[in-house]
Amino acid sequence: MPSLFHPYDLGPVHLKNRIVMPPMTRTRTSEGDLPTDGDVPNDLMATYYGQRASAGLIVTEATDVDQSSHGYARTPGIHSEAQMQGWRLVTDDVHRYGGTIFLQLWHVGRMAHSSVLPNGQAPVGVTAQRAEGSSVFAHGPDGRLGYMPTETPRPLRTDEVSAMVRTFAKAAANAKQVGFDGVELHAANGYLFEQFMNSVLNTRTDRYGGGRVEDRTRFLLEVVDAVVAEFGPGRVGVRLSPFGTYGSMPADPLTEETFLYVAEQLGRRGVAYIHLLYELTPDGNMETAEFKPRHLDPALLARARAMFPGAFIWCGGFTDRERAQAALDTGLVDLIAFGRPYIANPDLAERLKHGWPLAEADRSTYYTRHGEAGYTDFPAYLLGSAARDAGSAHLVDIRSA
Template sequence: MKDLFEAQWLGGTVPLKNRIVMPPLTRTRTSDGDVPNELMATYYAQRASAGLIVTEAADVNPHSNGYAMTPGIYTDAQREGWRLVTDEVHRNNGTIFLQLWHVGRMAHSSLMPNGEAPWGVTEQRAEHSTVFAHDADGKLALIPAGTPRRIATDEVSALVDSFSQAIANARQAGFDGVELHGANGYMFEQFMNSVLNTRTDRYGGGTVEDRTRFLMEVVEAAVAEFGPGRVGVRLSPLGRFNSMPADPLAEETLLYVAEQLDRRGVAYMHLVYELMPEGNMETAEFKSRFVDHALLARIRAAFSGAIIWCGGFNDSTNAQAALDTGLVDLIAFGRPYIANPDLAERLKHGWPIAEADRSTYYTRRGELGYTDFPSYQMRTSGYSTV
């Protein structure tokens, strides 16, 4: 029987102090140039009691940026900024992976180099979805995603190289591993969706091998850089978020991906089950009770690494119940980690879970709603973090 609070090894190489995961949470607190900073280092270090921290998504090149003030990992300054983060997390005995993404069509020309069109698998726009970019008056706001440009075959191969360099930068910045963001309607999933991907080249949607080729090439680059057991992949089975079309081949693709990731020595699959096809991440709702356990069992049979389950968990009872199914190994708590830096201790001891003010999720107001949440013990002792 798995216990939420027991220590174990991830991928046979990475020690975790418990089965609790802090998943990626975009917070838009970077410095100019999308550079991670000391404030971010404090934020992640405060949460180092999680078994595993997976950072907010980092851009792999300038065309990857779909949301203002999200961090990158493609410049020297960004790499050194992330080094501040990993040093602080490790100083607090934490384990941290960097999530890497390319948003693909989920972008706007106001954030692209020289005002170019976003990069897309095809020219199909995400008709009902928004991005955090500059509006017509130059102000940051949630605005409709732009119309993408279909990137050429050689540009896809070049993008694999961008990921490879970003992965190398992540290792140099001191990360314990990397997670590839293949969920929520971003570039990897855009390629994998058989309805959206109408390409006819070697990355096209005609066969499962072709539409997953881009992901597998990047996975191979990540495993080559970090070694087996230090690479994860996040997926959203049957997801419709960010205007993704319903895909009749979704289960076939998912099970194929699980088998291929297993063959390549991937440490974990991070499964997020989401329902809403529209809106943004602040309004999306994630409900684990809707998970198809039969499908999860088929994934479990195909993949021998760890499975992280992310979807509406907010206390130790429902998290332990998920572990008790025997289908998953680690539980991710998303929003509870915003206002509870000591979430692992609160869950273990049954202490109250605080709630954050949503208006501070994405802001430039520094520590407000970011690093100013005290631990439960500090709160009850009358201390403050500021």
């Protein structure tokens, strides 16, 4: 059986181990000089990702493909020159320390609030159905940032959906230009792609409508084709959360049919991996959401694996080496993503390999604070001979050790 620490060839991309740092929104962007700049990646973010370059693969926080996809405050984009320059700082730092990094691309769809959208416009979605009970990080009536209820979306016209395919392609081209090794499409957690794929929510009657699986997955697959054309086979991943209800997604009786169809179609298109996520609780927001201990039925995952020749990444709830290795030992997945453990453990791969203790982060610093506190101020752990003799630990920067 492969070890968590064995290398893995993800298509043309060589990974030094099978540990993935998955997307985690951290709201540490800077404001651009111009309104069109959007929220901009910065030196602090470059340090954060560079510190974690010993992961086999880093997938960045979700990144807006244009201004209309900006549903949460302080999340970065890849559509302005200022944002591209900021992301170049990140890719340079990760590559300087021997890391591999993909950019996650998203459009939030109806999971948005007008206070963070251009000119206070309404969110857009597959239909006009609001995500009842969900909230996003946005500006309140007094201008302060906090969690605001999502607003009623405007349904995208058919021509706008087609135009959005080109928007994703341009975002992928921008990502390639600034040095990313690949991109991941965020088709999970109740955001725009999943809004289209859900047969209950998608009541459209056009060619992107929900009546047939071919139609409700058309938007995602058209974007996949466009992005693979920009980046090439083996450098595009897709994140899915079958049976998930986060983002007020209605239970879908056709989830299994949709998942298997998408897996087969992604395999035909040269997609590098499918990134599978545990279910998130349907209530609350980024700060209160929790992972439920739910996996896909192994028989269903085995069927998907037979249809999809690329890799499977499993994310959600992994906090130790033993459970991660047990998941690899099933033969159903190839890579394991550790989310929250990466917040306080920049050298997580080394800690897991050597059995070093894991630090824990203060949850209040996850999202809504600026600065390095709870972000880049966690030291790496390296146990040296002097520390062993003294019965204590040296805290150093693992990147230069």
